[in-house]
Amino acid sequence: MDAKTLALILFLATYICLLIFTKVRAFIALGSALIFVILGLVDILPTYDYLGEIDWNVIMMIAGTMGVVSLFIESKMPSKLADIIIDKTPNVKWAMVSLALFAGIISAFVDNVATVLMVAPVALTIAKKLKMSPVPSVIAIAISSNLQGAATLVGDTTSILLGGEANMNFLEFFWYKGKPSIFWVVELGALATIFILLWLFREYKQPVKAMDKTEVTDYFPTVLLTGIIVLLILASFIEKKPDTTNGLICMGLLIIGLIRKFIKTKDKNTLTNVLKDIDYTTIGLLAGLFVLIGGIKTVGVIDDIGALFVKVGGDNLFVIYTLIVWASVAISAVIDNIPYVATMLPVVSSIASSMGIDPTILYFGLLVGSTLGGNITPIGASANIAGIGILRKEGHEVSTKEFMKISVPFTLTAVITGYVLIWLIWA
Numbered sequence: 001m002d003a004k005t006l007a008l009i010l011f012l013a014t015y016i017c018l019l020i021f022t023k024v025r026a027f028i029a030l031g032s033a034l035i036f037v038i039l040g041l042v043d044i045l046p047t048y049d050y051l052g053e054i055d056w057n058v059i060m061m062i063a064g065t066m067g068v069v070s071l072f073i074e075s076k077m078p079s080k081l082a083d084i085i086i087d088k089t090p091n092v093k094w095a096m097v098s099l100a101l102f103a104g105i106i107s108a109f110v111d112n113v114a115t116v117l118m119v120a121p122v123a124l125t126i127a128k129k130l131k132m133s134p135v136p137s138v139i140a141i142a143i144s145s146n147l148q149g150a151a152t153l154v155g156d157t158t159s160i161l162l163g164g165e166a167n168m169n170f171l172e173f174f175w176y177k178g179k180p181s182i183f184w185v186v187e188l189g190a191l192a193t194i195f196i197l198l199w200l201f202r203e204y205k206q207p208v209k210a211m212d213k214t215e216v217t218d219y220f221p222t223v224l225l226t227g228i229i230v231l232l233i234l235a236s237f238i239e240k241k242p243d244t245t246n247g248l249i250c251m252g253l254l255i256i257g258l259i260r261k262f263i264k265t266k267d268k269n270t271l272t273n274v275l276k277d278i279d280y281t282t283i284g285l286l287a288g289l290f291v292l293i294g295g296i297k298t299v300g301v302i303d304d305i306g307a308l309f310v311k312v313g314g315d316n317l318f319v320i321y322t323l324i325v326w327a328s329v330a331i332s333a334v335i336d337n338i339p340y341v342a343t344m345l346p347v348v349s350s351i352a353s354s355m356g357i358d359p360t361i362l363y364f365g366l367l368v369g370s371t372l373g374g375n376i377t378p379i380g381a382s383a384n385i386a387g388i389g390i391l392r393k394e395g396h397e398v399s400t401k402e403f404m405k406i407s408v409p410f411t412l413t414a415v416i417t418g419y420v421l422i423w424l425i426w427a
Contacts, residue, residue: 146383329370
């Protein structure tokens with residue numbers, strides 16, 4: 001058996017196990033990553049920079065944001081926001097949809113994972129106040145974050161990759177080459193998904209009742225979260241910045257929050273209390289997946305996928321565009337979209353060059369398909385993994401079936417909307 005076949009079998013077996021054995025996903029991913037390392041050491045598989053494949057920027061951003069969110073929850077601000085949403089919505093259904101839309105708006109300017117970590121605590125608080133399960137609401141928050149993450153240059157890593165390949169700046173995600181850009185496509189897709197969420201949550205007709213108002217005595221954690229949003233946006237305009245800039249921003253603000261809290265409370269357990277709230281299971285799962293995907297990329301599996309697009313599509317733009325969108329949806333449902341998009345962007349450029357066409361339509365099709373495709377399964381996107389991790393910490397195990405009951409109709413609606421609009425605007 002050659003190295004490519006072996007790597008592909010290990011990869012598929014790992015993802016099947018991840019989908020079935022939801023309670024031990026982190027151990028499965030880390031165990032599979034260890035197998036790749038061992039097989040590399042004995043020359044059965046090619047060796048590669050295992051630690052270098054881990055996106056430390058994402059890992060630090062998750063850890064830093066989780067820590068700041070811990071301080072944010074302690075300040076009772078999520079409970080305050082929950083009070084506001086409960087006051088402004090007529091029933092539970094609209095409260096859940098409003099939270100998903102709120103998460104989507106934030107996610108257009110902040111990393112998807114960070115958005116889920118910020119907004120999910122509000123959903124948990126509302127669920128506790130109304131004595132209902134938070135699972136549907138947190139799932140809606142995660143998939144809505146993934147959708148809107150593609151709207152701007154700073155919303156998702158895949159958008160950053162596209163901006164680099166196409167040399168697009170922040171404003172060109174709104175208007176590009178004299179035409180509406182990807183932002184408007186994503187927003188119209190988000191608008192269409194509102195009706196899907198309203199239908200999915202149609203049974204949640206319980207009225208929301210006014211409750212005792214939460215008093216927030218410390219607004220500094222809210223300032224820290226706002227600082228994360230502002231600094232991540234500003235960092236997007238810095239050229240040739242370190243790859244770990246976003247992660248360092250989140251970790252830096254966490255350190256500031258910890259120092260400030262220690263000075264204020266003189267509590268020696270300040271650091272350990274916050275560290276306990278960081279979800280190491282989610283971090284371990286993501287780290288294992290990064291190493292795993294680096295392995296199949298090293299043996300050429302992802303390159304083969306790119307070559308297949310060229311072979312099947314021929315010179316027909318509509319066929320190639322359709323193939324890129326829908327194959328990206330299917331592939332990104334089980335493969336992290338960051339290495340896939342990084343590999344496919346130069347392939348798309350090559351296809352457009354050989355056909356003598358503007359590559360924009362293929363760029364945008366790739367972005368929509370790969371970013372939204374991750375919404376289909378619980379492990380298809382980092383935001384989904386983070387959301388599932390938050391629910392697990394609260395004692396709620398989410399099955400793949402339960403997740404996909406919401407994610408599949410939501411994703412198909414958003415992708416179909418984007419698929420049609422991009423073709424009409426850019427064909």
